[in-house]
Amino acid sequence: MPFTPEQIARYSRHIKLKEVGEAGLEKLRKATVTVIGAGGLGSPILRYLVGSGIGHLRVYESDKVDISNLHRQTLYVTQDVGKPKAEIAKQRLLAVDPNCDVQIFNTHFIPRTALDCLKGSDFAFDASDNFATKFLVNDACIRLGIPFNISGVARFDGQSLTVLPGKTACYRCVFASPPPKASVPPTSTTGLLGTVPGILGSIQATEALKVILNVGNALAGEMLVVDALNMIFTKIKVQRMPDCPACGDHPKDLIETFNYDV
Numbered sequence: 001m002p003f004t005p006e007q008i009a010r011y012s013r014h015i016k017l018k019e020v021g022e023a024g025l026e027k028l029r030k031a032t033v034t035v036i037g038a039g040g041l042g043s044p045i046l047r048y049l050v051g052s053g054i055g056h057l058r059v060y061e062s063d064k065v066d067i068s069n070l071h072r073q074t075l076y077v078t079q080d081v082g083k084p085k086a087e088i089a090k091q092r093l094l095a096v097d098p099n100c101d102v103q104i105f106n107t108h109f110i111p112r113t114a115l116d117c118l119k120g121s122d123f124a125f126d127a128s129d130n131f132a133t134k135f136l137v138n139d140a141c142i143r144l145g146i147p148f149n150i151s152g153v154a155r156f157d158g159q160s161l162t163v164l165p166g167k168t169a170c171y172r173c174v175f176a177s178p179p180p181k182a183s184v185p186p187t188s189t190t191g192l193l194g195t196v197p198g199i200l201g202s203i204q205a206t207e208a209l210k211v212i213l214n215v216g217n218a219l220a221g222e223m224l225v226v227d228a229l230n231m232i233f234t235k236i237k238v239q240r241m242p243d244c245p246a247c248g249d250h251p252k253d254l255i256e257t258f259n260y261d262v
Contacts, residue, residue, distance in 0.1 A: 010097070011053050019215045025053055031212045032056040034118055036109045036137055037127035038089045039063070040072040040197030041151055041204065045125055047075065048205035050093045054212075056101045057093065060109045060117060061086040072194040109133055111255050114140040123208040124148040127201070129187070131178035132260045138163070138171040139254045142246050149207045149219070151200045156193050156229035158200040160219055161238070162207045163247075168220040169240040170247040178260075196228050 003011075003022065014020045014028075033054050035042050038061035049057060065073075065080040065088060073085075080088045086104040093102050109117060109128070114136055118124055124146050126137040134150050141148040142165045150171050151160040163170045203224065210216045222235045245252040 007099075014053065020213060024213045024215075027212055028053040028209070029055040031122040032058065032120055033208055033212075034058040034060070034121040034124040035127055036060045036125060036133060037129070038073075038075065038085050039069065039127065039129065040153065040192070040194075041127035041201040042089075042125070043073045043075040044198050044201030045127055045205045045208075046089060046093055047096070048202060049208065050096050050100050050102070052205070052209055053097075054100065054208075056103075058103045058105070058117075058121070059086055059089055060105045060107065061089065062106055062108050068188070072192065072197045074198065109136065111136060111258075111260055114255060115144060118144055118146055121146050123211055125204055125208070126150040127204070131175075131184065134171060135178055135258070136255070136260050139246050139258070141165065142170055142251070143255065147211050147218075149204045151204050153192060153196045153200055154187060155190055156196060156227065158196055158226040158228070160200055160203050160207070160224045160226070161222075162211070162219040164211075164218070164220045165247065169238040170244060172246045173241045173244050174223060174238050181261075193228060196226070199226060199228060 011025055014025055015022055031054055033049055035045055038046060038059050063085050065076045065083055065085055067081050070076060075089050075092045084106050086106040090102045090104045093100060118140050124141050126134045128134060138150060145165045147164050149162045161171060207218050210218055221238060223238050225234045225236060240247060242249045245254055
């Protein structure tokens with residue numbers, strides 16, 4: 001289906017890029033991207049994806065807007081406090097591009113339904129704030145062969161890793177299992193600079209666009225570590241582990257057997 005004059009104008013800056021053009025824009029329009037979490041990381045991911053022409057977005061978010069969210073979660077405003085994030089996110093995204101197919105799920109992302117939630121995705125994101133969900137996204141995406149990105153933030157720092165199943169190291173190759181809950185205090189205790197999720201979320205959105213368009217080099221086989229306080233970006237090589245229970249030579253049925261405690 002050809003692009004309308006309005007769409008040509010809307011995405012003109014992308015069309016001018018020889019690496020994108022109308023052919024690339026068509027890839028974005030056909031793509032389905034699933035985002036687990038619509039908070040500090042999810043806000044920039046979703047805003048940039050809808051603005052970039054992604055045709056189908058799935059959003060899993062069960063929280064309501066809290067006033068403490070507003071310093072970093074850019075999809076929401078003061079009047080949204082107490083309202084479901086998923087519903088507000090859909091309103092804001094459709095206000096940017098009413099032609100985007102935005103599906104929201106005001107529910108937890110849990111092992112029993114994880115595979116069904118992700119099926120059909122061309123790319124997926126962990127934008128959650130807990131390790132259990134990150135490992136579940138990792139294991140489910142690998143099972144389904146879906147490219148994905150997992151990122152995290154704390155204080156002035158962030159990390160980002162893109163995984164191409166069957167080709168590159170996964171999250172479990174770097175971190176074997178979730179740390180004990182008591183060992184990692186939440187940002188409500190340690191604090192978080194509000195701009196850091198914006199930096200990491202923008203990087204995450206860029207990773208999806210590159211993978212879908214098949215341009216550039218994704219953060220696959222490399223973990224990006226961001227020190228925003230000193231504005232230092234460091235790439236750390238990560239190797240696929242042959243004995244990794246998720247992506248190794250003899251993978252296990254982790255979703256059925258691992259205690260995610262989500």
